[in-house]
Amino acid sequence: MNAMRIDRRSFLVSTAVVSGGMALGITSAEGAPTVPWGPDMASGAEFSAWIEIAPDDTVTVRVPTPECGNGAMSQAAMNVAEELQCDWSKVQVAFASIRRDFDEKGSYQTGFLSFFSGHSTGKQRLKTTLQLGASARERLKAAAAARWQVPASEITAANSVLSHASGKKLRYGQVAAEAAKIVLPKEPALKPQGEWTLLGKKSPPKLNIPEIASGKAVYGLDVKLPGMVHAALMQCPVHGGKLKSHDASAVMKMPGVRAVVVIDPAKTPGSPVKAQSTFGFGDSLCQWGIAVIADHYWQAKKALAALPVEWDMGGGAKWQDAEAIYSAAKALRDKGPGRDLKKTGDIATATGKRIVDGDYGTPYAENAALEPLNTTALVTADSAEVWTNTQDMAQAFWVAVDETGLAPGKVNMHQTFMGGAFGRRGQGDDLRMAVAVAKAYPGKPVKVIWSREECFRQGRYRTPVFTKMHAVLDDTTGLPQAMTADIGYVGSRPGFHLPLGFSDQPYFNSGVIPNLHLTSSALPVNVLSGAFRAPCFNSHAFVLETFVDECAVAAGIDSLEYRLKLLASWDKSWSDCLKLAAEKSGWGQKLPKGEGIGIAISCWPVANVRKNGTVVAAAVRVAITPEGVLMVKQIDTAFDCGRVANPDAVRAQIEGATLFGLNVALNEELTVKDGAIVEGNFDEYPISHMADVPPINVHFGALSGHERLEIIGEAPVGPVQPALGNAIYSAIGKRLRRTPIRKADLSWS
Amino acid sequence: MSKITLRVNGKAQSVDADGDTPLLWVLRDHLGMTGTKYGCGVAQCGACTVHLNGEAVRSCQVPLDGLAGANITTIEGLAAKGGAKLQALWHELNVPQCGYCQAGMLMAAADLLKKKPKPSDADIDEAMTNICRCGTYPRVKAAIKRAAGVAA
Known part of the structure; x- marks a missing residue:
């Protein structure tokens, strides 16, 4: 869609006025809200799409990008406030309504697509939100100008006050109602980035923290509705299996139990109209399952545990263990070149005598967001109302339509707070199962909770990746003359076989390696895979940056110097990041035996064009006892995302994403028994605690100042993993080609 | 079913629920206090931490039937x-x-x-x-x- 056209439409249509407030956006076809609760409704009579300014100057910004912990909503509000020039202490955020977006045929989606993960500084979103603020500011000025009978150009707007040289002053809230009726002849121009006073200059904490810190924030699990009942859910332990039999009568007399319902995937009616879901429905399909509905969750959970159930595990049960799956993926890979990812030059022409080979693997891992999956749904014969913590409401809405078979206009959705996601709440299988349960118990709001064990065993896991690398080094320079890579992906869904962090990286795009052949194959299995913070990148970065380290060792060149040589012709910021992280880590110092520093660099989301994505270099320092006890002593990261909009928010994301990646490399692995996932809780799937966390130093000195404000939440998950492995090699000479590292023997003498 | 009276954030509350119901679910489902979170149910994650008679405990491990007269502080009362x-x-x-x-x-x-x-x-x-x-x-x-x- 042409963004300019949509911008005009959004900005130029005058709006109704609510309670003396100013509403900017387009008029809603909807009347008053139909439910008494919901964070996507700022008041009992909402009309505006984007911004509302109340008589007391409160500015409400409605944001379609949900908050998953990365500050996406606060960032959108910050963008608006930059141009609105309002008092930041009077700004609040609310969730945008997807139903309203549907009714108004795209108030939010276009130009501000409700794609998950908070790209609030993405080029188009930034422009859109800045323009919304600028437009509101100029309409406020025009309203004051009309009152005072002076030209609008003589009015200044700052800190929620309009001022004129004559000494006249008005607060924004005092003229908001009049301003809302004003149609500007043309949209105001945006400030140049250099004149920003809020973005990049200040670091306000996330707006929702007081609610979080007081326990008032309403997460999906916290939804309360009159007459609400609770459901505990169990799906077939082997993905793709079926329910064979059950005996509901065994639990119906247990306290509070109201019903036992069976979920049969064949009973999904499908959307009655062409769906406009973000990702399609292939990764959200119903699984066979059974649920107990009771007055309270504890009653439902106990009854489910007592319910006699027999499953037909299906074809997936043939996988005796995870290693059987991984061996099959490797065997498929070994059958010869699969899909070509990249082919340059002729690898047969390489003549160097030094050959480097490595075979790497990363296993299944679970997103393990701390809020278990859940959704509350109220389904009747001709309506549905859903409260959910989705990463992508456009996906969630259409999944609900698809699972109820109702017309989109009959389905209402409400976004809640979200207790983490990391990719798990994007596709909507969680809410589809909940809607399926609620559909079987119509007329009552049903809160469907996946237990922690159900979350672990019914995940949409990180794609396991097994990659064989081969390089021929130039006899003179030591750099690769030729490199081949054969990637074996595990999983049936091509959408989760992304080459990001691999074939897009500059080593394969700058021309520095003249002969390349990168291929991939995929093994279909029953175990379901999905998005996991920086999908596939989090595995590929480990492989590629460990292999580069091995090439450096084979070439006899310091691994920092080696990377600088390989990246010499690419954006300077890559070298700047490497040098800064290395310098701060103490690179080059003589270290005691058993200590080492490793370094790595990678870029997300797309690195094959220059000045794109977020580049992160990580330097990890470790100490290992002769008995093999590993201690991560310090992590230094340097990054380039162009510019930053909120420095402290960026720092927080880098800290958190670095720890996430560190845990993935150190600890995370799911295993399989007869086709089913074994691990069920955190006692079997360790997550770092406070005591495990090293100092993480985030260095801003490699920022290029390029005009992009790239996303920051994914990129740091990658490089910390190979940097850790490279540090271990440096410390004790053991090369780790498979995660998790906690399973490796690190003893030395 | 047990009928138990306990004090939550200084206020006496009478709860009529199955005696083995963990304090976590008593707070959340019976008393409507959802600030205390369910994360794992097995005392691993600590999201359900409350103060029981002045001591931090994982409320997913504390059954209702031992709580008569107990003093509970939750995040709402912190x-x-x-x-x-x-x-x-x-x-x-x-x-x-x-x-x-x-x-x-x-x-x-x-x-x-x-x-x-x-x-x-x-x-x-x-x-x-x-x-x-x-x-x-x-x-x-x-x-x-x-x-x-x-x-x-």
């Missing part, structure tokens, strides 16, 4: 029990990301500071065993130190 400063620092230092674990973190931190007003790093590491998947540990630690007035 400010009134001297936790307002911690909560303000959580805001000021931009501690939470998704925030789901933070009620438990705050309850554990308040318990630590009551027992050790000037905790060392080792004290903090030992006491704060809650899981945060977002990785807010450095900021949780910084906020505790700031509250205690010890050097960062």
Whole structure:
């Protein structure tokens, strides 16, 4: 869609006025809200799409990008406030309504697509939100100008006050109602980035923290509705299996139990109209399952545990263990070149005598967001109302339509707070199962909770990746003359076989390696895979940056110097990041035996064009006892995302994403028994605690100042993993080609 | 079913529920106090941490039938029990990301500071065993130190 056209439409249509407030956006076809609760409704009579300014100057910004912990909503509000020039202490955020977006045929989606993960500084979103603020500011000025009978150009707007040289002053809230009726002849121009006073200059904490810190924030699990009942859910332990039999009568007399319902995937009616879901429905399909509905969750959970159930595990049960799956993926890979990812030059022409080979693997891992999956749904014969913590409401809405078979206009959705996601709440299988349960118990709001064990065993896991690398080094320079890579992906869904962090990286795009052949194959299995913070990148970065380290060792060149040589012709910021992280880590110092520093660099989301994505270099320092006890002593990261909009928010994301990646490399692995996932809780799937966390130093000195404000939440998950492995090699000479590292023997003498 | 009277945040509450119902679900489902979170149900994550008779406990492991006359403080009552400063620092230092674990973190931190007003790093590491998947540990630690007035 042409963004300019949509911008005009959004900005130029005058709006109704609510309670003396100013509403900017387009008029809603909807009347008053139909439910008494919901964070996507700022008041009992909402009309505006984007911004509302109340008589007391409160500015409400409605944001379609949900908050998953990365500050996406606060960032959108910050963008608006930059141009609105309002008092930041009077700004609040609310969730945008997807139903309203549907009714108004795209108030939010276009130009501000409700794609998950908070790209609030993405080029188009930034422009859109800045323009919304600028437009509101100029309409406020025009309203004051009309009152005072002076030209609008003589009015200044700052800190929620309009001022004129004559000494006249008005607060924004005092003229908001009049301003809302004003149609500007043309949209105001945006400030140049250099004149920003809020973005990049200040670091306000996330707006929702007081609610979080007081326990008032309403997460999906916290939804309360009159007459609400609770459901505990169990799906077939082997993905793709079926329910064979059950005996509901065994639990119906247990306290509070109201019903036992069976979920049969064949009973999904499908959307009655062409769906406009973000990702399609292939990764959200119903699984066979059974649920107990009771007055309270504890009653439902106990009854489910007592319910006699027999499953037909299906074809997936043939996988005796995870290693059987991984061996099959490797065997498929070994059958010869699969899909070509990249082919340059002729690898047969390489003549160097030094050959480097490595075979790497990363296993299944679970997103393990701390809020278990859940959704509350109220389904009747001709309506549905859903409260959910989705990463992508456009996906969630259409999944609900698809699972109820109702017309989109009959389905209402409400976004809640979200207790983490990391990719798990994007596709909507969680809410589809909940809607399926609620559909079987119509007329009552049903809160469907996946237990922690159900979350672990019914995940949409990180794609396991097994990659064989081969390089021929130039006899003179030591750099690769030729490199081949054969990637074996595990999983049936091509959408989760992304080459990001691999074939897009500059080593394969700058021309520095003249002969390349990168291929991939995929093994279909029953175990379901999905998005996991920086999908596939989090595995590929480990492989590629460990292999580069091995090439450096084979070439006899310091691994920092080696990377600088390989990246010499690419954006300077890559070298700047490497040098800064290395310098701060103490690179080059003589270290005691058993200590080492490793370094790595990678870029997300797309690195094959220059000045794109977020580049992160990580330097990890470790100490290992002769008995093999590993201690991560310090992590230094340097990054380039162009510019930053909120420095402290960026720092927080880098800290958190670095720890996430560190845990993935150190600890995370799911295993399989007869086709089913074994691990069920955190006692079997360790997550770092406070005591495990090293100092993480985030260095801003490699920022290029390029005009992009790239996303920051994914990129740091990658490089910390190979940097850790490279540090271990440096410390004790053991090369780790498979995660998790906690399973490796690190003893030395 | 058990009928139990306990005090939650200073207020007497009578609960009529199955005796084995964990305090976590008593608070959430029976008393409608949803600030205390369910994360694992097996005392691993600490998201359900509350104070029981002045001690931090994982409420998913405390059944209702032992709670007659007990004094419970939850995140909703923390400010009134001297936790307002911690909560303000959580805001000021931009501690939470998704925030789901933070009620438990705050309850554990308040318990630590009551027992050790000037905790060392080792004290903090030992006491704060809650899981945060977002990785807010450095900021949780910084906020505790700031509250205690010890050097960062």
